[in-house]
Amino acid sequence: MSILVVGSVAYDTVETPLGRAERVLGGSASYFAVAASFFGPVSLVGVVGRDFGEAQLAAFRGRPIDLEGLERMDGKTFHWQGRYSLDLNSRETICTDLNVFEFFQPKIPASYRGSEVVFLGNIDPVLQRRVLEQVERPRVVACDTMNFWIHGKAAELRETLRKVQILLVNDQEARELSGEWNLVKAARAIRALGPRTLVVKKGEHGVLMFGEEGSFAAPALPLDVVVDPTGAGDTFAGGFLGYLASAGQEGDAALRRAVVMGSTMASFSVEAFSLDRLLTLTRPEIDARYREFESLTRFESV
């Protein structure tokens, strides 16, 4: 079952304690699409400028990623530059050049309109809704957002959330969206807005999922080297929805496996800059790491 993803395709310039990467491939749709493509076909919707060439597209080639919806516009590609703190838990944005992304109006190719799983990456909630208006009858709509929209387009975001089954945000975003510090209360408030499943990403502290059949907690894999956390959340979303689409189920058990698969993919993503580690990844490596999560979390009854 094909997944439609709409989001950013970008150049990133990133500094972390372990190094620097200059104008490398980034963007939510890029991380998502490559991660999800390990599980099945992905249809990408985004925009790039004239400076985005075949070398960058190479990351998507040879994978089941349809690029018909990747628009090429006059101008430059979105560029984000940031620097991480020593402990990698916070980052400072040095510059955000939206470039062609500022004028992005998602156009869904006819061949994408039957997509049954849709991931609305972190873009203006008005655009997220326009995407939904162009798809026929998606079975699962998942969505990301950020503080900028939570505060700047609160009413529009709420309207979008009414059409969303799964919301994926980080803990701070969950708190700001709900106005509740406590995550259990935040989840209750957010689920009342529409999404029947809330996935809260806590970075190195793992993931909490709040759903119709209770809560699920998965740790992040303890890693001794983290090179670059950029894109970990979008990679998580790609593994999560990619697995879910391939499983063809949306029950509690499938959602739990999807969380662990998302965590598995994210654990690879942070091992290198940009999509570098994802691009060398193999399915046996993915399966072996999923099993590491099993041994990391297993315990017996008393």
Next chain:
Amino acid sequence: MSILVVGSVAYDTVETPLGRAERVLGGSASYFAVAASFFGPVSLVGVVGRDFGEAQLAAFRGRPIDLEGLERMDGKTFHWQGRYSLDLNSRETICTDLNVFEFFQPKIPASYRGSEVVFLGNIDPVLQRRVLEQVERPRVVACDTMNFWIHGKAAELRETLRKVQILLVNDQEARELSGEWNLVKAARAIRALGPRTLVVKKGEHGVLMFGEEGSFAAPALPLDVVVDPTGAGDTFAGGFLGYLASAGQEGDAALRRAVVMGSTMASFSVEAFSLDRLLTLTRPEIDARYREFESLTRFESV
């Protein structure tokens, strides 16, 4: 198998966003002993002043807690006063009156010397070692410490750690003790100092255990009301070691169950001020909540 615990018995005055408790029972040995007493006998070593009366001792009565080692000294009982931040993730100490605790010299009664499991609460590492010199041949020695000793008595702490099998500290303490930001590297460095098992307590983010057979991650139970986090770490330790002593095993599987039992006990402790929730707790409630941790964390293979 009896557990010997040495640590503080105190009065706490605590302010949290949900209220205030004035001069209530606190201290590491108090929380530990009551939590561990659900699993088997506990021998307590500590000191209180003349102001510590039968009303306070009532918390320990009617439980398998031996108080022969609770010394009564002329002067006042240790008093700690603190205030928690809105999100409960940080706290400010308003005053610490050590009182009789300043002169504490742990004396181990003859009847305690055969204890097979020893918990060295957070006291001067020199005193921790003196306790070990007075017990015969403990099978398991576990230990807590804090930044004050990590920086103020670094050499003495290292000497104590050589005699410890299990160290329980929070993430910040693990980082400061090892000089490593990354917890995997921190664990490697700390385990080289002596403890073959390191348990890192991360508060609302759960627990990471690093041992001879790999790592184990357990979440904290997502709670919608947290009244007072004071003593959660000592309650964790009491549940952890109490379960371990009762199981009579120290292998990886038993250690994992012990982590979950510690997390179970801590999840109750934070529901009320002081030891109030622990004092009304029943074994069926404990077992039911352990099963909540099972359903919170279970997922299937792919």
